[in-house]
Amino acid sequence: DGTTLDDLINRDMNEVSLRVMNDKELYELEMERVFARTWLLLGHESEIPKAGDYVMRDMAEDNVIVSRDRSGEIHVMLNVCPHRGMKVCTAEAGNAHAHRCIYHGWAFRADGSFIGAPIEKEQMHGNKRSKDELGLKKARVHLYGGLIFATWNKDLSFEDYLGDAKFYLDQLFCRTDNGLEMLGPPQRFVLPCNWKIPGEQSGSDGFHTLTLHRSLMEGGIMGGTAESIYDTAPGMYGVDLSVPQGHTLRCLEAAQTFKMFADVSFEGKSTEERLHLLPPPGITKELIPQLFRNLSEDQVKQLANIPPQVGGMFPNILVAFIFAPRMDGGASGALSLHTYVPKGPDKVEFVNFIFAEKDAPEDVKRDMLQNAIWSTGTSGTIEQDDADTWPQIMRNSRGHMSKTITLKYQALHGHERPEGWVGGGDLYPGFTKDDTQWAWWMAYYNMMADA
Ligand code: FES
Incomplete structure (x- = not known):
């Protein structure tokens, strides 16, 4: 109808028109320029x-x-x-x-x-x-x-698709000799919303955790206390990062995240000692030597100290790597991936894949499966909140006046490299920010503008 991509995505103002969530023509173009062109x-x-x-x-x-x-x-x-x-x-x-x-x-x-x-x-x-x-x-x-x-x-080569995100994603997917195993078939459900609503949230939206998932904080599951959620939630501090391909990750300090369960101090400890003290979710002490075999020294160091925990791979993948305690005092957790598969301008299929290390003992696999179902599964505490929100945004994208609303991204466009940081990408240290989600939209813009 004569509307241009620049009318819908204002790069100077960091604004996106709500219209993009409900437009048949745009959807057809996305199928051609995004989904038929990427991995x-x-x-x-x-x-x-x-x-x-x-x-x-x-x-x-x-x-x-x-x-x-x-x-x-x-x-x-x-x-x-x-x-x-x-x-x-x-x-x-x-x-x-x-x-x-x-x-x-x-x-x-x-x-x-x-x-x-x-x-x-x-x-x-x-x-x-x-x-x-x-x-x-x-x-x-x-x-x-x-x-x-x-x-x-x-x-498009897979290496070019991953770009600098490889350094971080290897730490989750390529770290043991026999790799991951999928625990059961994927869980699936269909939601009445456009794929970009969960898609842009997967661009490492940290802020919604504090409010939409507030009950998890109040329950003490994500750190902080009910009285001081906004200041003390450890999941809000770390290093957010994005790459031009639109992949984003939030790297959070392992010891800090784990504080909600037990006080762990890494001070004066080597990488190996830190891993033994607080193994990454799904990694048992027996599997620790495999990390050194399969990852570079810098990758293992990051995995031990400030691992990537949540984020997304453009266009429609969510990565979730969650710490949880084990009854015997060790760390367990969940590793799941979601895909948001478009099924029309107003419909998306949510697919949840759950993983554990293939060489992990059966009781660890069982924990990983239970934790993932409980948290990021289709009936999980986290996804019930999200699945309620996304269709309501979709509903608003239909209103005559509502369509004139623009989504405001208060991105800082600033990135700074923390001292000693080895991996690539644009880095946003400190409290979580809007920048990674804006990077997601810029990857979308670039693909859609490329005729
Ligand atoms: Fe497949 Fe005829 S054999 S459509």
């Missing part, structure tokens, strides 16, 4: 351990089959039969060395290649295509710490 998280290789295993997932509104072939390689292919467009696979998950379309029987291997049709001689005639032309359309696949990412983009 998207679909799951974890531990979900499909055997040859022939598959799960069904969505790359935005495109349904795909994620499968492992006989050689062990993982493939992602569009679940659209090239004959008449039927879904080739209709199950959510299973094991099959071939997928046969129920409409006319065309069959495809686990790598998407065409096998044949049931009455092939009769069906394959006229403008006859070679078998090579009849396979399922395939996406590029990259495994990062066992996480399955896929893209339709032929050019």
Whole structure:
């Protein structure tokens, strides 16, 4: 309708029009310029351990089959039969060395290649295509710490997609010899809101924790006290960071975060001693030597002292790494990832993936699963608050006058490097700020403006 991207996103004023949350044209452009061009998280290789295993997932509104072939390689292919467009696979998950379309029987291997049709001689005639032309359309696949990412983009390397965020994310996903294991199938629910509402919150929105999740603070679960929540909440202090790709993280001091459970002092202790005193969630004392094998010295040092704990990977992934006490005095926690999968301008599918280290003992895995369900699961204490808020913002984006409202980001545009900080990115130390969320919007702007 003549509105430009600059009308919707005012880069000088740090404002975003509420209209962006409810616009069909913009949504179609997002599918083309964001979701068809970037890497998207679909799951974890531990979900499909055997040859022939598959799960069904969505790359935005495109349904795909994620499968492992006989050689062990993982493939992602569009679940659209090239004959008449039927879904080739209709199950959510299973094991099959071939997928046969129920409409006319065309069959495809686990790598998407065409096998044949049931009455092939009769069906394959006229403008006859070679078998090579009849396979399922395939996406590029990259495994990062066992996480399955896929893209339709032929050019974007995964390294360029991660950028400087790799230094931090490796500390969560690539730190042990045998890596992570997904604990059960993903939890899912559909919410009536635009994907960007949870998307921009995943850009490390720290402030909402203090108010929307206030009950967690009052319950003593996130530190602070009911009387002085705004001053003493340890989860608010640390180093927020963003990279130009739109990924953001909040790194919080481990000893400070843990103070809510027990007084731990790191003073005068080496990195190894600190790790033993307060192992990162999901890491047992036996797994500590593996951290030194798989990460650089600087990465281990950060993981021990001020680990990345919450944040997001652009466009639609939330990373949550939460400390919690164990009954025996050690530290447990939760490691989960959410994806916010667009299902139309006013609908999003919330998908929750829960992890533990594959080599962790069963009781630690059980703790990690329970903690994740309890906190960031679909029925978790945290997500019940969020799931109530996002649809109300969506509701407001429909009003004639409400649409004229702009969202005010009070970003400082200032970043300063704490002394001795090794990792890259733009850094915002101290109390949490709006800057990371603004960085999320700038990544969105840049992708949407790139014709
Ligand atoms: Fe699949 Fe015809 S639509 S075989």
